[in-house]
Amino acid sequence: MASNQSVYLNLPPIIRKLLKNWRTVFILLILFILTWSSFFQIEPEEVGIITRFGKYVRKADPGLNLKFPLIEKVQKVAVERQQKLEFGFRTTHGGIRTDYTREGVEDESLMLTGDLNLADVEWVVQYRINDPYKYLFKVRNPETTLRDISEATVRQVVGDRTVNEVLTVGRTEIAKAIEEKMQTLCSEYSLGVKIDQVVLQDVNPPEQVKAAFNAVNEAQQEKETLINQAKSEYNKVIPKASGQAKETIQKAEGYATERVNNAKGEVARFNALYLEYIKAPEVTKRRIYLETMSNVIPKLGYKIITDQEGNNVIPLLQMQMQEQAKNN
Numbered sequence: 001m002a003s004n005q006s007v008y009l010n011l012p013p014i015i016r017k018l019l020k021n022w023r024t025v026f027i028l029l030i031l032f033i034l035t036w037s038s039f040f041q042i043e044p045e046e047v048g049i050i051t052r053f054g055k056y057v058r059k060a061d062p063g064l065n066l067k068f069p070l071i072e073k074v075q076k077v078a079v080e081r082q083q084k085l086e087f088g089f090r091t092t093h094g095g096i097r098t099d100y101t102r103e104g105v106e107d108e109s110l111m112l113t114g115d116l117n118l119a120d121v122e123w124v125v126q127y128r129i130n131d132p133y134k135y136l137f138k139v140r141n142p143e144t145t146l147r148d149i150s151e152a153t154v155r156q157v158v159g160d161r162t163v164n165e166v167l168t169v170g171r172t173e174i175a176k177a178i179e180e181k182m183q184t185l186c187s188e189y190s191l192g193v194k195i196d197q198v199v200l201q202d203v204n205p206p207e208q209v210k211a212a213f214n215a216v217n218e219a220q221q222e223k224e225t226l227i228n229q230a231k232s233e234y235n236k237v238i239p240k241a242s243g244q245a246k247e248t249i250q251k252a253e254g255y256a257t258e259r260v261n262n263a264k265g266e267v268a269r270f271n272a273l274y275l276e277y278i279k280a281p282e283v284t285k286r287r288i289y290l291e292t293m294s295n296v297i298p299k300l301g302y303k304i305i306t307d308q309e310g311n312n313v314i315p316l317l318q319m320q321m322q323e324q325a326k327n328n
Contacts, residue, residue, distance in 0.1 A: 034069045034070070035069075037069045037070075038066055038067060038068070038069045039064060039065070039066055040060075040064075040065055040066075040067065040074050041063070041064055041065075042060050042061065042062045042063060042065060042076065043062060043076070044062045044080070045062075045078055045079070045080035045081050046062060046076045046077060046078050046079065046080075047059055047060065047061065047062070047076075047077055047079050047132055048060030048061075048065060048074045048075070048076055048077075049074065049075045049076075049077060049132050049133065049136055050067055050072055050073070050074050051072065051073050051074075051075070052068070052071055052072045053071060056133060056137060057072065059132070059133070060074065075136060077129055077132035077135060077136065078129065079128065079129050079130065079132055080128070081128070082126055082127070082128055082196060083126070083127055083128070083129075084124055084125060084126045084127070085124070085125045085127070085143070085146065085147055085150060086122075086124055086201075087105075087108045087109060087122065087123050087124070087125070087147075087150065087151065087154070088102065088105060088106070088108045088109025088120070088121065088122035088123065088201075088202075089101065089102050089105065089109075089122050089201070090102075090105060108151065109121050109122045109123075110206065111154070111155050111158050111159070112155075112158075112159060113158055113159065113161060113162060113163040113166055114158075114159055114160050114161050114162055115162045115163055117162075117163035117205075118205065118206050118209065119158065119163055119166050119167065119203060119204075119205060119206075120202075120203070120204045120205065120206050120207075121154065121158060121166065121200065121202075121203050122200075122201040122202040122203070123150075123154060123175075123178075123198060123199060123200050123201055124198070124199045124201050125146070125150050125182070125195065125197075125198055126195075126196045126197045126198075126199070127146070127193050127194060127195050127196055128193070128194045128196060129192055129193060129194075130192060130193065130194040131192035132192065133192065134190045134191060134192030135191065135192035135193065136192075138189075138190040138191070138192065139189055139190065139191050139192075142191055142192070142193070145189065145191060146186070146191065146193060149182055149185045149186065149189070149191075150178075150182055150198075153178050153181045153182050153185065154178055156181070157174055157177050157178050157181065158174065161174060163205075166203055167203050167204070167205070171200050171203065174200065175198045175199065175200050176198075178198045179195050179197065179198040182195050182198065183195045273288070
């Protein structure tokens with residue numbers, strides 16, 4: 001007892017004074033702790049959800065806020081930060097050079113397409129929390145629920161498409177359909193989540209069948225090449241033949257039109273002659289005869305016409321030869 005008293009006397013005066021008034025110091029310490037725990041800071045990208053004995057009371061905006069100590073608790077929810085869920089792979093190290101791993105999550109990405117083929121689909125869901133109250137209190141384990149919704153939706157959409165659509169031309173449409181279906185389910189479940197984007201990160205056939213799948217793709221590409229070449233030859237030959245056929249048809253139509261018009265002209269000429277013939281038959285007949293002979297005789301060349309008593313035509317031939325010589 002004497003030793004304890006000697007230790008007490010050796011303490012600094014301020015310490016001895018505090019020990020005498022320990023009750024006051026304890027009360028001040030409690031008040032300091034309560035005051036300190038009454039204030040909290042909310043970051044600009046967050047909101048604070050305040051609960052009193054576990055029941056939702058109010059929402060705290062970014063900045064310095066105040067709450068009742070001990071009986072009220074605050075949960076900070078990042079509502080402006082875009083978050084993501086990865087399926088079929090996990091990011092092990094971010095930064096300029098990002099590292100990924102597929103160990104332990106291979107089954108997430110392996111799924112069956114509509115034409116009963118297997119596809120290895122890796123995707124990322126980017127989302128934001130748009131209703132922190134629903135996110136915290138409406139669904140138990142909201143992130144796990146969102147993962148289940150995403151995986152079920154992707155398997156449903158991929159199961160309605162062929163493997164070629166999943167691997168090539170249909171990826172954009174599939175991602176859009178997944179995003180819409182996920183948002184619908186999140187709204188139905190009151191998850192408080194807004195789906196920003198669904199990205200099909202990598203889509204490949206499984207490693208076990210990749211070689212066979214590549215062979216099929218090469219065969220299909222060769223088929224498309226041959227079809228395009230055939231279409232090219234078709235486009236070269238058919239238009240040319242079609243043009244020639246149209247030209248022949250137009251020539252035939254022109255020839256037919258010409259013959260018809262000539263026939264109509266001949267008919268009109270004949271009718272005109274017939275009308276004149278009716279008026280003066282003998283005169284018209286003689287006129288036609290003379291016009292015909294004037295056209296026919298110049299085409300006959302040199303002809304000698306004699307009667308049945310003409311025995312010697314040599315003088316006539318000599319006269320004809322003399323006339324030709326004079327003309328020359």
